[in-house]
Structures are given as C-alpha cells and as structure tokens.
Amino acid sequence: GIQVEQSPPDLILQEGANSTLRCNFSDSVNNLQWFHQNPWGQLINLFYIPSGTKQNGRLSATTVATERYSLLYISSSQTTDSGVYFCAVFTGRRALTFGSGTRLQVQP
Amino acid sequence: EAQVTQNPRYLITVTGKKLTVTCSQNMNHEYMSWYRQDPGLGLRQIYYSMNVEVTDKGDVPEGYKVSRKEKRNFPLILESPSPNQTSLYFCASSSSGGSAYGYTFGSGTRLTVV
Numbered sequence: 001g002i003q004v005e006q007s008p009p010d011l012i013l014q015e016g017a018n019s020t021l022r023c024n025f026s027d028s029v030n031n032l033q034w035f036h037q038n039p040w041g042q043l044i045n046l047f048y049i050p051s052g053t054k055q056n057g058r059l060s061a062t063t064v065a066t067e068r069y070s071l072l073y074i075s076s077s078q079t080t081d082s083g084v085y086f087c088a089v090f091t092g093r094r095a096l097t098f099g100s101g102t103r104l105q106v107q108p
Numbered sequence: 109e110a111q112v113t114q115n116p117r118y119l120i121t122v123t124g125k126k127l128t129v130t131c132s133q134n135m136n137h138e139y140m141s142w143y144r145q146d147p148g149l150g151l152r153q154i155y156y157s158m159n160v161e162v163t164d165k166g167d168v169p170e171g172y173k174v175s176r177k178e179k180r181n182f183p184l185i186l187e188s189p190s191p192n193q194t195s196l197y198f199c200a201s202s203s204s205g206g207s208a209y210g211y212t213f214g215s216g217t218r219l220t221v222v
Contacts, residue, residue: 031207041196043213086151090207095141095153095166096200 002027002091006099013077013106021072021102023087031090032063034072037101038083046072046085077106110135114199114214121189121221129184129217131199137210139202140182141166142174144195145216151198157182189221 003026013019023032034046047054047061049070054061058077063070074081084103088096112133121127133140141156143166153166157176171193173185182201186193199214 031209033209033211035213041216041218043198043216045212048209048211088151088211090211094139094156094158094164096143096151096211098151100150 002029002089002097004087004089004097004099006085006087006102008102009100011102011104013104015078015106015108017077017106018073018075019077019104021074021085021104023070023072023099025068025070025087025089028068029065029089032070033088033090033096034061034070035086035088036081036083037086043086074104077104079106079108082106110212112199112201112212112214114197114217116217117215118218119220121219123190123221124188127186127189127219129186129197129199129219131182131184131214132180133182133199133201133212134180135201135203135210135212136179137201137203137212138179139204140176141200141202142172142182142184143198143200144168145198146195154184154197189219191221193219194221195219 005024036044049061049063051065058075060073084101086101088098138159142154143151145151155174157163197217203210
C-alpha cells in the first residue's frame, strides 16, 4: 500500500518562529489532508490540498503531486500551535492512510 | 454547528462487559468511519460505511461490530472487550466516500479495558 512519511518527527520552537513540516508519499495521490491533533487529542482538519497552495491565517500548505510531497508552513508560531501534525491520503480502500506525524512544541 | 459527536469521551470498563460508543453527525454525510489510535501504530481504520445499511471492514475489525441503521448514526460495539482494545477511538464522516475532502473527526473516546 501507499507509504506516507513525515519529517521531522519532533520539532521544538520558540514562540514567534517559523517552521516547515514535510510529508512524502510513495505513490500518486489525488487526495491529501493535513490535520492537527491538539494536546487534548482532538483531530482538527487544517487543509484539503491535493495540489497547489492554500493559506489560512498563519498556516499555509503546498502540495506538488508530481513530485509526491506536501509542505505545511507555520509562521509566527504560538503556544496554541503545539500538538501533532498529520498528513493523510485517502486510498482506494476507503480509508485515510496517516503519516506518523510531526510533534511540535512551541515554547513561550 | 457542523460536527461529529462521540460519546462517551472517557470510559473505563472491565474485560468482557459489552459496550457501545455512539457517533452521530449532523452534516448529512453518507460516509462514516471508525479509527483507533495507538502509540507507535498511528491511526488505523476499524470499519467504515458508505451509506445506510452498507458497512465494510477496515484494517483492524476483529473484536468490533458496527451498524448503520440511520444516516446520522454509526455506533461502535465491543461485545466482549479485552485489554488490547484499550485505545483512543475516533469516529469520522465525509461528504465524499472517495475523497479526503471534508473529512471531519469526532473529539475521540479514550477507552480503558481492565
């Protein structure tokens, strides 16, 4: 099946710093979603981004489907950005295949 | 507010005592699914449903049952829970059964089986 790899696995930032999270996938996809799992365990839908670039406030995402990667940018990070960021692709098995996540800790 | 509602949020139970985790969505979504999340194993799909009365197994269906009698509800049933079913469970729904678009998760149910 398709493999989804995320990097880095862990990231510690000072408040106000910028960061880039990467998601590589092993096969062509036309569905990719970024999620944020907050410290309370809730999974929040950030972007549906099969290709191109989207922005929402301090967050933006870019997917280059032909090169099989997606990037999530967080600018001017805040402590509330802490948590785990997952990318996931929807497969023909009617399921989301998740990467292993990037654990982000933003320190005040 | 569009949402997926799971209950309970936390549950501690004993081995063998049947339990049901409820899931309800108010978005008129046809597709619903259950996942479990475990350290080191990530999120794995248990069951999914493409529509009323249509359900199918995911990656880890053993020990679980589901039903889809109404479009909005998709309960997860553990008929005889065991400690290896201790996990964080998520229900999800989507407007499109063939896409990640609009995939919405519930707040999760943390289950402990002793």
